[in-house]
Amino acid sequence: MASVFGTVIHLSIFGQSHSPAIGCSLDGIPAGIPVDAAALQRFLDRRAPGRDDTATRRREADAPEWLSGIVDGHTTGAPIAAIIRNTDTRSQDYDGLRRVPRPGHADFTARVKYGNWHDVAGGGHFSGRLTAPLCIAGGIALQALATMGIDIAAHIQSLGPEGIADEPLDELERDEAQLAALRAHNFPCISTDAAGRMRAAILAARDDLDSIGGVIECAAYGVPAGVGDPMFDGLENRIARIAFGIPAVKGVDFGSGFAAAYLTGSENNDPFRMVDGQPRPETNNAGGILGGISTGMPIVWQMAVKPTASIGRAQRSVDLDAGADAELTVRGRHDPCIVPRAVPVAEAACALALLDALLEDGRFPTPAPRN
Numbered sequence: 001m002a003s004v005f006g007t008v009i010h011l012s013i014f015g016q017s018h019s020p021a022i023g024c025s026l027d028g029i030p031a032g033i034p035v036d037a038a039a040l041q042r043f044l045d046r047r048a049p050g051r052d053d054t055a056t057r058r059r060e061a062d063a064p065e066w067l068s069g070i071v072d073g074h075t076t077g078a079p080i081a082a083i084i085r086n087t088d089t090r091s092q093d094y095d096g097l098r099r100v101p102r103p104g105h106a107d108f109t110a111r112v113k114y115g116n117w118h119d120v121a122g123g124g125h126f127s128g129r130l131t132a133p134l135c136i137a138g139g140i141a142l143q144a145l146a147t148m149g150i151d152i153a154a155h156i157q158s159l160g161p162e163g164i165a166d167e168p169l170d171e172l173e174r175d176e177a178q179l180a181a182l183r184a185h186n187f188p189c190i191s192t193d194a195a196g197r198m199r200a201a202i203l204a205a206r207d208d209l210d211s212i213g214g215v216i217e218c219a220a221y222g223v224p225a226g227v228g229d230p231m232f233d234g235l236e237n238r239i240a241r242i243a244f245g246i247p248a249v250k251g252v253d254f255g256s257g258f259a260a261a262y263l264t265g266s267e268n269n270d271p272f273r274m275v276d277g278q279p280r281p282e283t284n285n286a287g288g289i290l291g292g293i294s295t296g297m298p299i300v301w302q303m304a305v306k307p308t309a310s311i312g313r314a315q316r317s318v319d320l321d322a323g324a325d326a327e328l329t330v331r332g333r334h335d336p337c338i339v340p341r342a343v344p345v346a347e348a349a350c351a352l353a354l355l356d357a358l359l360e361d362g363r364f365p366t367p368a369p370r371n
């Protein structure tokens, strides 16, 4: 069950939703990167459970305990390790799920693969809770990238079966006013009107004992041209690999993505022009990536998040011990929609993938030595 990511950086995530703690170790981060613990906590708070009536009622502080690798507010170059204690667990909600698996969750596949020795409580190592340590590592990566002028932002592009849409992120250049508006809201939308309609849709799904999903759009501004690799280690590969590590993500695409299949070449190509002496694409259907390598335009990608598996309605399942059909009504506290809390997780995933690629290409500036 190794949960490891990276080529130059090595991120390892451990723990289960209801084990004493969850955490991460992060190797390969250069020495001398400033880590603002208060800013990192604010980032973790955007994902944390129990903060909003559109989310699970499980309440956790999600405050990292730093074990190694950061001294005097800077990385030391040694492996970084941190844990988060799990405190608000209600494992009895999961008692029956080893036997009668939830449709849409990992109870069935975990039982098959791990010979029924898996931890079923809270979804075990499969839980969305494991995205908290992903955000610790990603929060450090975001702060590292900020030192070289890279800014990553995500929002809810579309929510629910009716496709309630937010305004798109600027795909051509960093729009500070747009990013400020996005960051000012406690719900991850640019448009206040869209945020209100999305909230109402989540609460309606919850009251209907159901759940909804949506699409998150993420943009990385300030990535220089020429970062990445062809074929198997391209920026698309790296971002998709970590994004698919986020539970409930079922699709990832870049730029015009699947819609490109419905365009002609003359519509989808991004024509080049010389701007201030530099070649620059006029449009960004490529999502800032050609041949796996950055073009210098914003890297824009989307991830589709499925509707939460654990819903309050009776569902058809099977009793795996009895070998018979069964009916299951899931108990416990669940997100009626995962999407809002997964927005900072998309930013974390993108930051880790880009930092790893920049380090591998020798494009991440070495921090100045300490005086």
Ligand SMILES: Cc1cc2nc3c(=O)[nH]c(=O)nc-3n(C[C@H](O)[C@H](O)[C@H](O)COP(=O)(O)O)c2cc1C
Residues within 6 Å of the ligand: 056, 104, 105, 106, 123, 126, 127, 128, 129, 131, 246, 247, 248, 249, 306, 308, 309, 310, 333, 334, 335, 338, 341, 342, 345
């Ligand atoms: C932040 C976050 C919160 C989640 N909350 C829940 C939840 O409350 N209930 C649930 O059934 N699934 C939740 N999930 C999704 C499940 O963990 C996920 O669907 C499951 O592990 C199966 O993996 P898969 O959907 O990627 O195949 C959450 C995921 C994330 C990223």
Ligand SMILES: C=C(O[C@@H]1CC(C(=O)O)=C[C@@H](OP(=O)(O)O)[C@H]1O)C(=O)O
Residues within 6 Å of the ligand: 017, 048, 049, 056, 057, 058, 060, 089, 090, 093, 122, 123, 126, 127, 128, 129, 130, 132, 247, 332, 333, 334, 335
């Ligand atoms: C705790 C978190 O989300 C959990 C993710 C989750 C799942 O199945 O993925 C199921 C729920 O777990 P529990 O039954 O223990 O409340 C969510 O609350 C978190 O994101 O920090």
